[in-house]
Amino acid sequence: MRKKKSKSYYEKAYEEYNDGNKIYLEEYYKIRENEKRSKPEKTTANKMDSFYIYKTNKTLVFQAAGFFLTVFVVLSGILLYSAAEKKAAAGYVEPVSDIFIGVKRDSNTLETIGFVEFAAPFDAGLEAYTANRQSAPRIFKKYNMKYIDQNKVNMPNGCEAVSLAMVLSRYLPDITAKEIADKYLPKSGLPVYRDGIYTAEDPAYYYIGDPAGTGFGIFAPGLVNAANAALEAYQMNLTAIDISGCTEEELLGYISDGYPVIVWVPMRLSAVNWGGIAAWHLPNWRLFRWPSPMHCAVLVDFTETRVTLYDPTVGVVSYDKELFFLRWGEMGPYPDDTNHAAVIK
Secondary structure, X not given: OOOOOOOOHHHHHHHHHHHHHHHHHHHHHHHXXXXXXHOOOOOHHHHOOHHHHHHHOHHHHXXXXXXXXXXXXXXXXXXXXXXXXXXXXXXXXXXXOOOOOOOOOOHXXXXXXXXXXOOOOOOOOOOOOOXXXXXXXXXXXXXXXXXXXXXXXXXXXXXXXXXXXXXXXXXXXXXXXXXXXXXXXXXXXXXXXXXXXXXXXXXXXXXXXXXXXXXOOOOHHHHHHHHHHHHHHOOOOXXXXXXXXXXXXXXXXXXXXXXXXXEXXXXXXXXXXXXXXXXXXXXXXXXXXXXXXXXXXXXXXXXXXXXXXXXXXXXXXXXXXXXXXXXXXXXXXXXXXXXXXXXXX
């Protein structure tokens, strides 16, 4: 018996279609047609959809955002400038730190007693040099005095308290700059604006502001009072002496006798700017102009041409002697009251 040949898929479909099953195909196509018609068209509602707007107008959206941002920045600048002009017209001077003036610190050097070399000199006469490193141990042995980085002890404006702490460490190894600032340093508030003028105490005798925050500084008479208060509290048979106004020979004589000297000089031995950042009236109504960039350090050594300082901001550093004395003679609370220095003996 011959085996019945199986029909192909196409033959079966053709027979089903001709055997009255055409209705299924017609229904199928009707369903397909209805599905097509039931799909939503892009109506006005679609076009109002936020994502649709962003997708079709992306460039315009970014341009608009950029425009409004530019307008905001310009208006903010105008308002800030206007406010600054009003302050300037009223005689306002923003207090400025006396240590943040282009100082670059070498943290590796400051970890130990060592000499530093500036990346670039600030002027022709100010170039510091890397001295023979054997000098550092010699100086340390001579004084047995700590070096303190004022920024590592959170004294960004406390160069005077830090310099005093370094000198006192010869006799009181555990004393800190913070203790000096908190317990012994005579302090007064920042200049206060009242009745059209700024008033504050005399920085010759008071630290103006906060050594650990916003502050100006203090000069030799006030720091000597702080030193003697600390020495008395520790019952030390020593005395801090204000030697301001001494000659160059007298100043170096203390070094030769083995006494480090706290000195007031401009930061990096730059020129003094009287009143460039602040001015106020003292209680006696005398106008005081702050000398910037005022700084305090410890003179520890000298040669025929160089002087060496324990500088609280940059390390143990050497300067040209002639330039040092020029700037030391220019720095003080007043142009006629300079050469400020203090010694403990």
